[in-house]
Amino acid sequence: MGLLTMIRSLKRKEGEARLLVLGLDNAGKTTILKSLSEEDITTITPTQGFNIKSLSRDGFNLKIWDIGGQKTIRPYWRNYFDQTDALIYVIDSSDRKRLDESHFELTQLLQDDKMGGVPLLVFANKQDLVGAAEAGEIAEQLTLTSIRDRPWQIQACSAKTGTGLAEGMEWVMKQVK
Amino acid sequence: MFGLLYNFYKFCKKRSERRITLALLGLDNAGKTTLLNTIKGQIQQETSPTFGFNSSTLNEGKYKIEVFDLGGGKTFRSVWSKYLAEVHAIVYVVDAADAPRFEESKKALNDVLECHYMRDKAILVFANKQDLPTASTVAEVVEGLGLATCRNSHNVFPCTAKTPPDAAVDERLREGLRWLTGFVDREYGRLDARVQAEGEEVRQEEARKKKEREERLRRQREERLRQQKE
Ligand SMILES: Nc1nc2c(ncn2[C@@H]2O[C@H](COP(=O)(O)OP(=O)(O)OP(=O)(O)O)[C@@H](O)[C@H]2O)c(=O)[nH]1
Ligand SMILES: Nc1nc2c(ncn2[C@@H]2O[C@H](COP(=O)(O)OP(=O)(O)OP(=O)(O)O)[C@@H](O)[C@H]2O)c(=O)[nH]1
Ligand SMILES: [Mg+2]
Ligand SMILES: [Mg+2]
Numbered sequence: 001m002g003l004l005t006m007i008r009s010l011k012r013k014e015g016e017a018r019l020l021v022l023g024l025d026n027a028g029k030t031t032i033l034k035s036l037s038e039e040d041i042t043t044i045t046p047t048q049g050f051n052i053k054s055l056s057r058d059g060f061n062l063k064i065w066d067i068g069g070q071k072t073i074r075p076y077w078r079n080y081f082d083q084t085d086a087l088i089y090v091i092d093s094s095d096r097k098r099l100d101e102s103h104f105e106l107t108q109l110l111q112d113d114k115m116g117g118v119p120l121l122v123f124a125n126k127q128d129l130v131g132a133a134e135a136g137e138i139a140e141q142l143t144l145t146s147i148r149d150r151p152w153q154i155q156a157c158s159a160k161t162g163t164g165l166a167e168g169m170e171w172v173m174k175q176v177k
Numbered sequence: 178m179f180g181l182l183y184n185f186y187k188f189c190k191k192r193s194e195r196r197i198t199l200a201l202l203g204l205d206n207a208g209k210t211t212l213l214n215t216i217k218g219q220i221q222q223e224t225s226p227t228f229g230f231n232s233s234t235l236n237e238g239k240y241k242i243e244v245f246d247l248g249g250g251k252t253f254r255s256v257w258s259k260y261l262a263e264v265h266a267i268v269y270v271v272d273a274a275d276a277p278r279f280e281e282s283k284k285a286l287n288d289v290l291e292c293h294y295m296r297d298k299a300i301l302v303f304a305n306k307q308d309l310p311t312a313s314t315v316a317e318v319v320e321g322l323g324l325a326t327c328r329n330s331h332n333v334f335p336c337t338a339k340t341p342p343d344a345a346v347d348e349r350l351r352e353g354l355r356w357l358t359g360f361v362d363r364e365y366g367r368l369d370a371r372v373q374a375e376g377e378e379v380r381q382e383e384a385r386k387k388k389e390r391e392e393r394l395r396r397q398r399e400e401r402l403r404q405q406k407e
Pocket of ligand 4: 209224246247248249
């Protein structure tokens with residue numbers, strides 16, 4: 001991991017990082033990004049291809065790729081893996097029925113060579129809804145606890161109310177800086 | 178001639194190099210991440226609460242120590258048990274200035290010790306935040322955590338993990354680690370064999386569970402497809 005991280009930081013443009021945002025459809029990826037850049041979140045439609053967002057944090061530039069999560073689009077995720085500095089995986093914490101599916105997709109992602117050693121932030125979104133799963137439970141359901149080759153963090157959040165988003169991004173910043 | 182000697186030296190060094198895996202546990206806000214940063218020499222880094230996993234490697238003489246820094250938050254503590262099989266010992270950090278939470282900390286520690294993977298493994302307890310005027314003494318921490326009845330080998334070191342700029346790093350951090358590595362070293366052969374075997378056992382169990390869930394998912398999909406057809 002040490003070497004991989006070093007190579008990655010050498011390849012990276014100074015003061016810039018590339019983040020990839022993935023997760024099942026309806027998880028709230030686009031809403032999170034819009035909320036982070038203080039845009040209107042009342043009319044968001046499922047993402048058909050991808051959006052790129054640029055965010056600046058303390059003079060550091062984040063290029064964030066938000067890719068659609070519908071089943072038909074998932075096979076294209078891998079086309080975006082190159083040179084990823086951090087992976088943000090979004091889940092709908094209130095949708096327990098789909099945790100198995102979310103786990104499956106995440107496992108595939110993390111197995112890819114291009115994702116080797118890439119830090120992982122899991123946004124446990126939609127915490128404003130009743131019955132949302134907690135951090136420890138999600139860590140077990142997504143089998144994050146068997147990961148040893150990269151740092152990971154779970155951040156409970158709500159894209160709707162904005163809680164937890166800044167904390168999550170702060171963790172990502174620490175990893176890519 | 179010199180090259181030969183040097184290779185021989187490297188060979189001996191490699192053979193005697195010992196890998197130790199530790200988990201850094203304790204309640205949220207105890208100072209685990211700060212303590213690890215300080216030992217790594219990153220004294221100015223501000224921390225934020227950990228809800229996850231981060232591993233660091235320390236070199237301490239002939240030891241290569243891998244430390245798992247885990248979150249101590251209430252909603253996260255349940256995952257500690259997933260790491261216990263593969264560690265040689267644990268480092269348990271207590272905020273000594275927060276006596277009202279000793280009971281909670283004692284409970285969290287006891288949950289760890291109940292796990293059978295912890296049998297005969299040593300515990301290094303850091304009574305942290307000694308710089309604060311309200312910090313409890315070692316004796317008070319021993320009492321608060323109920324360590325007198327703890328069957329695992331343990332030792333309590335008072336310390337201050339947070340280091341102001343220009344101040345020297347608290348020597349007691351290294352002293353504590355040295356005590357722990359010394360303990361692990363004496364038992365190393367047996368302990369390491371057990372850690373390897375039990376770690377593998379857990380990994381296989383996890384892999385089996387993963388398969389089970391993928392199977393469940395596949396069945397759900399098939400079911401859905403069938404219903405769509407009907
Ligand atoms: N209650 C609640 N609803 C949310 C939250 N975040 C997103 N949503 C809603 O969830 C739905 C899906 O949000 P999107 O942002 O489009 O989800 P996405 O992950 O981008 O979905 P795809 O683009 O299809 O992959 C929308 O109706 C959002 O309003 C949240 O934190 N709480
Ligand atoms: N005064 C004082 N504060 C400390 C000391 N060590 C840590 N802190 C502070 O305690 C707070 C929590 O420290 P962390 O290292 O993040 O605690 P943690 O145990 O990693 O917490 P979680 O990750 O939430 O489990 C931070 O504000 C630190 O600056 C210390 O020795 N003295
Ligand atoms: Mg979207
Ligand atoms: Mg921490």
